[in-house]
Amino acid sequence: MLSLERVHHIAIICSDYERSKHFYTQILGLQIIREIYRGERLSYKLDLALNDQYIIELFSFPNPPPRKSGPEATGLRHLAFAVKNIESSRGYLLQQNIEVEPVRVDPYTQKKFTFFADPDGLPLELYEI
Known part of the structure; x- marks a missing residue:
């Protein structure tokens, strides 16, 4: 049997990086661990923590496809x-x-x-x- 310890992180792709960065840091109060711009992918990766525990990777990509995300949609x-x-x-x-x-x-x-x-x-x- 696989011996999982805990959830390591949740990855989220956003459509507007600055808007989502503001929401997760200024509204929800998550702390920035590191922010990386990956030029080859035209993408930001923002690592966020809650109470010093790494929890979310926030990604930006050019033109990500939309996804249904209602609470009863398949997936997360x-x-x-x-x-x-x-x-x-x-x-x-x-x-x-x-x-x-x-x-x-x-x-x-x-x-x-x-x-x-x-x-x-x-x-x-x-x-x-």
């Missing part, structure tokens, strides 16, 4: 972030002009959660711990 359903207070986190996103769904409660865990999207429509979730 969503990326979830744990928060301590769902209402204050939702309020912060609303203050940043980010559309956020109403808070729901998981019927099995009784935990609160809500969904919003990144600049390219990638579904993101806040899950209260």
Whole structure:
């Protein structure tokens, strides 16, 4: 059996690098580990951390093809972030002009959660711990 340890990172391709960089660093507060411009690919690669843990690779490529990314589309359903207070986190996103769904409660865990999207429509979730 394969002996996986943990998720190493999530890779995201964005359509507008500066807009997504701003969203993930200034709105969500992820820290930049390194930013690399790969001239041969006309592409940026931005390594981001959450609480000093490497978590996201943000890529830019010229003219990436669109992808369906609704929560029920085939493929990645969503990326979830744990928060301590769902209402204050939702309020912060609303203050940043980010559309956020109403808070729901998981019927099995009784935990609160809500969904919003990144600049390219990638579904993101806040899950209260």
